[in-house]
Amino acid sequence: MSDSSQFLLAIEFAGTGAHPSSWRRDDSRAEDLFVARYWVDLVGSADRAGVDLAFLPDDFGVASTGSEVRGRLEAVGIAARLSAATSRIGLVPTATVTHTEPFHLAKAIQTIDHTTAGRAGWEVAVTENSEATRLFGRKETQQDTASLWAEAHEAAEVTARLWDSWEDDAEIRDVATGRFIDRDKLHYIDFTGEYFSVKGPSITPRSPQGQPLVAATVDGEESFEFAVARADLVRIRVKSAEEAAALAVRLRDAAGSRPIRVLLDVDVLLAADEDAAVAALATLDGWTGQTYTPDTVFYRGGPDGLRELIESLQGVDGVTLRPLALASTVHRLVDDVLPALRPTAAPTRGTLRERLGLGLPANRYVTSN
Secondary structure, eight states: OOOTTTSEEEEEOOTTOSSTTGGGSTTSOGGGTTSHHHHHHHHHHHHHHTOOEEEEOOOSOOOOSTTSOOOOOOHHHHHHHHTTTOSSSEEEEEEEOTTSOHHHHHHHHHHHHHHTTSOBEEEEEOOOOHHHHHHHOOOSSOOOHHHHHHHHHHHHHHHHHHHTSBOTTOEEEETTTTEEEOGGGBOOOOEEOSSOEEOOOOSSOOOTTSSOEEEEEEOSHHHHHHHHHHOSEEEEOOSSHHHHHHHHHHHHHHHTTSOOEEEEEEEEEEOSSHHHHHHHHHHHHHHHTSOOOOSSEEEEEOHHHHHHHHHHOOSSSEEEEEESSHHHHHHHIIIIIHHHHOSSOOOOOSOHHHHTTOOOOOOTTOOOO
């Protein structure tokens, strides 16, 4: 593993956990899922323990089986609430571009970047949910995967242009003359593509990171192409550390000179030891009547084994831990794993982009003299 100060630690905060029966556990706090305190408690404790990133998943679907929790709070809204309750951790909500307008997504993420002083990200996602297509009513036909990701490319391009549409010093706030902005430093983006036609500028001033971090999960060739072209943070799901290292090389080669950070998703069920974790998983599977089948590296056991797994990883820039049982796993991570990995939570210095070594991007509309 690379220097622990550089190796990124992220947690995906998904409902009561990745396992569909996690809400049935006595310690799940399922009754609090729609209360802000649930998210403040869990993400706040991760923030204080030194976790770098909080991924907040979201989609347009609603669970339809009796073994799952139905409904969720909207991820961007959760991130907005957390912006005032955290001080260091990067907040990366998922916002699906299918059926939504990039103008609204751009200003929402940019606003969170302002309220967090530069700790915002955005995980781009698409959806093939036919029910969502019908309910939104914007499209007459269902899109295939290639079309969905082509639309995502356009949405990301529009968003990036909107984020650049205000120069860094466009706000002058001159009380004496009554001028708030220098209008010569606002730029119309005038974008026309296959899926969107958008004219700028944004209604939100350029935020601390200039361009909040863009994330994407690679689960096919279309998402791979999107990630290497658009993402700063690339999440991967493979079954072994060796596969992760090989895919990371392929991603970096394809991205060329554009810097990216590759994070391996790891499904986690933490308990006091391996026997207790195996028993806990058997209970969860018994409630669903199905064996949990992970799509990535899977760890079930005690804290020491997880720490050893993380420290053994090579070739990736970090991990995204996906707890099967969220509340209990976060508490064990904070109490028993992170103190060894992060003896002292690093103080906040600069924006999330700067802390990850990505720097402040140049504004495409600013011409040098």
